[in-house]
């Protein structure tokens with residue numbers, strides 16, 4: 001059965017933890033979906049883990065649509081959410097609605113996610129009014145990396161914590177169906193989770209959030225540029241891939257691959273007739 005923003009919200013009332021992972025392509029989305037993950041995020045983190053940029057700021061609407069189309073083909077059951085890239089919604093509510101619409105019409109996502117609290121409530125309201133579900137994202141919002149001076153934990157002091165709690169209330173009031181809490185102290189995430197009616201999705205925000213999300217390469221050790229403190233290795237896919245790639249090189253070099261069973265046959269007397 002296809003998960004929806006309604007089933008995702010209902011889970012909070014039933015105290016059932018929900019899972020979300022990122023995916024950026026068809027094969028990975030299919031694996032994650034078959035594993036039973038409730039929701040897939042086509043994150044703008046694809047700029048870093050798929051495209052090799054140092055931050056998420058260069059990601060375009062075309063990048064997001066391209067990857068979202070691939071993921072939605074592979075996700076039978078999971079609720080697919082697409083990130084709105086930097087400058088696709090900050091500029092105006094008009095841009096926000098048009099670009100959210102493209103992620104649904106062209107990418108076939110079921111919902112969109114955008115970063116910010118009070119400052120983007122007008123955009124959230126306008127997109128929701130167009131019948132597109134919106135996931136908010138507050139705390140350490142990577143598109144603000146230059147304003148934050150790095151990917152740093154947010155909301156440790158009283159004033160900063162109060163601002164994030166206020167942002168959480170505001171995005172709920174604006175109509176968001178859920179909110180991602182990224183890199184905030186666990187105690188603050190707990191307070192927000194208890195305060196809100198909509199589910200919180202934590203990444204580096206402790207165990208009391210209603211749901212958890214991770215970048216999939218981080219949780220199967222496939223990404224080595226940096227390791228966020230909140231990432232845990234659940235499987236060593238990076239090592240397994242490396243082993244496979246090296247075995248391939250070795251067998252090709254020593255001539256044991258391809259073997260007979262990987263090879264196509266023909267009537268070889270035909271070869272003798274060739275000139």
Ligand SMILES: Nc1nc(=O)c2c([nH]1)NC[C@@H]1CN(c3ccc(C(=O)N[C@@H](CCC(=O)O)C(=O)O)cc3)CN21
Pocket residue numbers: 044045048049056142151152153183215217218223226227228229230
């Ligand atoms: N692979 C990957 N995983 C992510 O979780 C992720 C991305 N890419 N790209 C987009 C954003 C950027 N994020 C990041 C990036 C770096 C850190 C990091 O290095 N944090 C350090 C320092 C924290 C601090 O100084 O407060 C850490 O130890 O966690 C955390 C989150 C989260 N998102």
Ligand SMILES: CC(C)C(=O)C(=O)O
Pocket residue numbers: 022041042043044045046083137180182203213214215
């Ligand atoms: C880390 C998650 C929440 C995200 O926004 C992304 O992958 O882009």
Ligand SMILES: [Mg+2]
Pocket residue numbers: 043044045083142
């Ligand atoms: Mg993102």
